Amino acid sequence: MSGERLDAEWVRDWCEQTSSALSVLMPTFLETHGFAPDGNVVTLATDESHAATGALVELTPIPSDLTTLYWVICEVSLPDVGNGYFVHSATMVADHFREYGSVPIADEWPALVFASDGGGHLFAVTGSGRVWRSTTASWFDDFEVVAPNIQEFLEQIGREVAVLGELGAAGGPEPASADASGSARPDHGGHRRLDGVSGGEERAVDR
Numbered sequence: 001m002s003g004e005r006l007d008a009e010w011v012r013d014w015c016e017q018t019s020s021a022l023s024v025l026m027p028t029f030l031e032t033h034g035f036a037p038d039g040n041v042v043t044l045a046t047d048e049s050h051a052a053t054g055a056l057v058e059l060t061p062i063p064s065d066l067t068t069l070y071w072v073i074c075e076v077s078l079p080d081v082g083n084g085y086f087v088h089s090a091t092m093v094a095d096h097f098r099e100y101g102s103v104p105i106a107d108e109w110p111a112l113v114f115a116s117d118g119g120g121h122l123f124a125v126t127g128s129g130r131v132w133r134s135t136t137a138s139w140f141d142d143f144e145v146v147a148p149n150i151q152e153f154l155e156q157i158g159r160e161v162a163v164l165g166e167l168g169a170a171g172g173p174e175p176a177s178a179d180a181s182g183s184a185r186p187d188h189g190g191h192r193r194l195d196g197v198s199g200g201e202e203r204a205v206d207r
Contacts, residue, residue, distance in 0.1 A: 005129075006065040006150050011072040014154050015042050021161045029080065038079040049074040052090040059094055060102070061110055063125050065150045066093075069114075076115075082160045084118020100139045105132055113139070115153075125150060 019042050029037040045053075053070040056062060069087075076087035088096075093114055105111040108126035115123035120137030123146070131153045132143035147153040 004149070004151075006068040008068050008072050010151065011069060011154070014158055015044060015073065018042050018158050018161050021158075021164070025161070025164050033080075038077075040078050040080055042076050043074040045070060045072055045074045049090060052094070056090045056094045056097075060097055060112070061127075062112055063110070063127055063129055065129050066112065066114055066125055069150055078157065078161065079118060081157065081164060082117075085115065085157050086117070087115045088113070103132075103134075103139055103143065105143050108132070111143075123153070 022040050022042075026037055026040065049070065053067065056070075057067065070090045073087060075089040075092075076085065078085040093112060096113055100113075102109060103111045103113055103122070103124050105124065105126055108128060108130070111124045111126045111132065113122045113124045117123070117133075122134040122137075122139065122143075124132045124134075124143060126132065129149045130145050131147040131150060133146040135142045135144060147156065
């Protein structure tokens with residue numbers, strides 16, 4: 001599966017399914033989880049975001065799956081799903097590349113950070129298509145493989161959204177389980193996001 005290219009139609013279906021699950025989750029979130037949800041949204045691509053993707057491609061070679069992803073999605077913000085998941089916009093990816101360059105993953109180039117979680121860990125996609133997660137909230141420490149490709153990465157997130165949506169519909173408590181990358185879920189309210197995901201949020205990475 002890692003050798004297969006991401007299909008734009010599959011990404012569109014993922015967006016629809018995830019947004020549908022969120023529409024079930026959000027109305028009952030406060031009652032089910034005991035705190036108000038933050039903004040959880042999948043933002044579809046626009047002409048402006050397509051132009052930003054084109055600018056990113058001109059700036060540096062990027063994995064083909066990332067180009068496909070940005071043809072459909074502008075960005076994703078899911079602070080209340082698992083440990084929090086944020087797929088960055090192409091503009092943010094370009095800004096981070098200018099500042100930090102490609103992250104250091106041996107024998108995997110290019111390695112572009114395209115997402116992060118609520119703990120400040122980074123997700124990078126490499127030329128092989130594999131998705132890697134930083135072991136700490138830093139651009140300069142080790143990375144480990146968490147998915148063979150972007151599709152599996154999105155499927156992991158989608159499964160967490162679906163579970164939360166089902167719990168919201170049933171009015172049950174959130175289960176204590178690992179998030180999509182295998183980390184235990186921390187207490188909500190401790191999420192940290194990278195600059196640019198939303199205005200005014202703190203920087204969640206070490207320099």
